[in-house]
Amino acid sequence: xxxxxxxxxxxxxxxxxxxxxxxxxxxxxxxxxxxxxxxxxxxxxxxxxxxxxxxxxxxxxxxxxxxxxxxxxxxxxxxxxxxxxxxxxxxxxxxxxxxxxxxxxxxxxxxxxxxxxxxxxxxxxxxxxxxxxxxxxxxxxxxxxxxxxxxxxxxxxxxxxxxxxxxxxxxxxxxxxxxxxxxxxxxxxxxxxxxxxxxxxxxxxxxxxxxxxxxxxxxxxxxxxxxxxxxxxxxxxxxxxxxxxxxxxxxxxxxxxxxxxxxxxxxxxxxxxxxxxxxxxxxxxxxxxxxxxxxxxxxxxxxxxxxxxxxxxxxxxxxxxxxxxxxxxxxxxxxxxxxxxxxxxxxxxxxxxxxxxxxxxxxxxxxxxxxxxxxxxxxxxxxxxxxxxxxxxxxxxxxxxxxxxxxxxxxxxxxxxxxxxxxxxxxxxxxxxxxxxxxxxx
Ligand code: FAD
Numbered sequence: 505x506x507x508x509x510x511x512x513x514x515x516x517x518x519x520x521x522x523x524x525x526x527x528x529x530x531x532x533x534x535x536x537x538x539x540x541x542x543x544x545x546x547x548x549x550x551x552x553x554x555x556x557x558x559x560x561x562x563x564x565x566x567x568x569x570x571x572x573x574x575x576x577x578x579x580x581x582x583x584x585x586x587x588x589x590x591x592x593x594x595x596x597x598x599x600x601x602x603x604x605x606x607x608x609x610x611x612x613x614x615x616x617x618x619x620x621x622x623x624x625x626x627x628x629x630x631x632x633x634x635x636x637x638x639x640x641x642x643x644x645x646x647x648x649x650x651x652x653x654x655x656x657x658x659x660x661x662x663x664x665x666x667x668x669x670x671x672x673x674x675x676x677x678x679x680x681x682x683x684x685x686x687x688x689x690x691x692x693x694x695x696x697x698x699x700x701x702x703x704x705x706x707x708x709x710x711x712x713x714x715x716x717x718x719x720x721x722x723x724x725x726x727x728x729x730x731x732x733x734x735x736x737x738x739x740x741x742x743x744x745x746x747x748x749x750x751x752x753x754x755x756x757x758x759x760x761x762x763x764x765x766x767x768x769x770x771x772x773x774x775x776x777x778x779x780x781x782x783x784x785x786x787x788x789x790x791x792x793x794x795x796x797x798x799x800x801x802x803x804x805x806x807x808x809x810x811x812x813x814x815x816x817x818x819x820x821x822x823x824x825x826x827x828x829x830x831x832x833x834x835x836x837x838x839x840x841x842x843x844x845x846x847x848x849x850x851x852x853x854x855x856x857x858x859x860x861x862x863x864x865x866x867x868x869x870x871x872x873x874x875x876x877x878x879x880x881x882x883x884x885x886x887x888x889x890x891x892x893x894x895x896x897x898x899x900x901x902x903x904x905x906x907x908x909x910x911x912x913x914x915x916x917x918x919x920x921x922x923x924x925x926x927x928x929x930x931x932x933x934x935x936x937x938x939x940x941x942x943x944x945x946x
Pocket of ligand 1: 647656825
């Protein structure tokens with residue numbers, strides 16, 4: 505071990521290869537601690553060394569060295585993932601790609617960037633040029649472009665543009681882990697083998713992302729006395745093609761009371777909808793809110809967009825962050841409800857777990873349909889109880905993406921199999937983020 509470290513330092517220099525304990529500890533962690541289950545499993549995992557390349561050539565050198573010496577490589581963007589995706593389970597090298605951060609080209613409908621570009625910086629630059637990102641996670645200020653497409657799923661914008669699998673990445677440069685790492689330029693369906701792969705089937709150094717013309721977004725809070733009306737309002741708004749929107753999120757109490765910076769705007773015990781809509785649509789929103797006995801209680805003008813804390817800071821998995829600030833014993837799940845009977849499903853859950861499961865929803869486009877996604881907040885009691893809740897949800901037809909495992913999930917669309925197939929070719933020694941697909945490889 506000592507020897508490979510010396511050789512690595514000689515190869516790339518001590519500015520690129522870091523071995524001090526503090527750096528290794530810090531960069532070996534992501535936000536897995538959101539899950540009490542993962543926290544117990546992952547908190548002591550540490551890489552043997554960190555590589556911070558700033559060119560593709562350095563990436564290739566490091567990968568070739570890792571192949572020759574059989575050293576595991578775990579890739580990291582900004583380390584904001586929630587499932588321990590970027591935690592090195594078997595030590596080895598933590599490959600931090602945050603220095604590959606050049607915005608290469610912005611054109612009509614696309615941004616071509618290196619993987620380490622932060623999405624907040626990219627969104628700002630795009631908006632200055634009359635465009636904007638189609639989708640981005642609520643962690644956009646820190647999260648990297650490569651990390652989002654390799655480990656995220658969707659977020660702000662998904663109501664209109666879908667998820668990471670819906671054409672929001674146009675092309676990617678991928679490196680393989682072989683004696684002579686290959687540089688692949690991948691597009692179309694071939695991208696399926698690299699999206700949300702946790703860096704297991706190849707390393708993405710550059711990507712061309714889809715962008716849209718810039719819109720002036722107004723942020724709106726709508727208050728409701730009950731959850732059902734909030735759900736029906738957000739459904740109708742989501743399905744209304746005449747209103748342009750970037751975010752349609754909703755939360756019932758007590759979740760709404762965790763959003764402390766917003767509490768001046770609505771009454772305690774309300775359900776709230778948090779929206780980003782095109783500024784000229786306010787009258788329509790008001791009419792729609794009236795229909796469901798809701799009232800607009802706060803509007804943030806378009807000029808303030810992204811210049812101060814915004815409503816998206818309370819949506820997607822930021823909702824869980826506010827819950828955890830309120831009570832560290834809270835945790836979360838990731839679910840998809842049925843389009844035809846989501847209200848029944850939610851009512852059943854409320855009846856079965858009245859003090860354990862609280863509803864937070866995100867409407868989004870998925871497979872060409874507007875669907876109800878949810879990151880419900882869970883009062884955590886034990887791992888056994890958590891899985892009892894998951895079993896119940898699945899028994900009533902709610903799909904659950906378990907956020908309490910670091911294993912890459914199997915999916916219904918066959919993406920997992922495509923990732924596995926490419927991994928066998930691109931990473932024959934199973935050195936890329938080993939352990940995250942381990943069940944499948946055995
Ligand atoms: P990392 O965490 O560094 O990496 C993610 C995964 O991708 C890891 O497995 C890593 O090994 C791999 N990886 C990173 N870069 C590369 C690369 N260049 N090539 C190959 N593999 C790579 N996610 C969402 O999808 N939507 C949300 O709205 C959202 N909200 C969040 C809110 C909070 C408060 C938190 C803590 C997390 C949230 N997340 C969300 C999860 C996460 O922030 C996003 O998925 C984010 O895009 C990850 O980017 P990152 O640069 O931090 O990636």
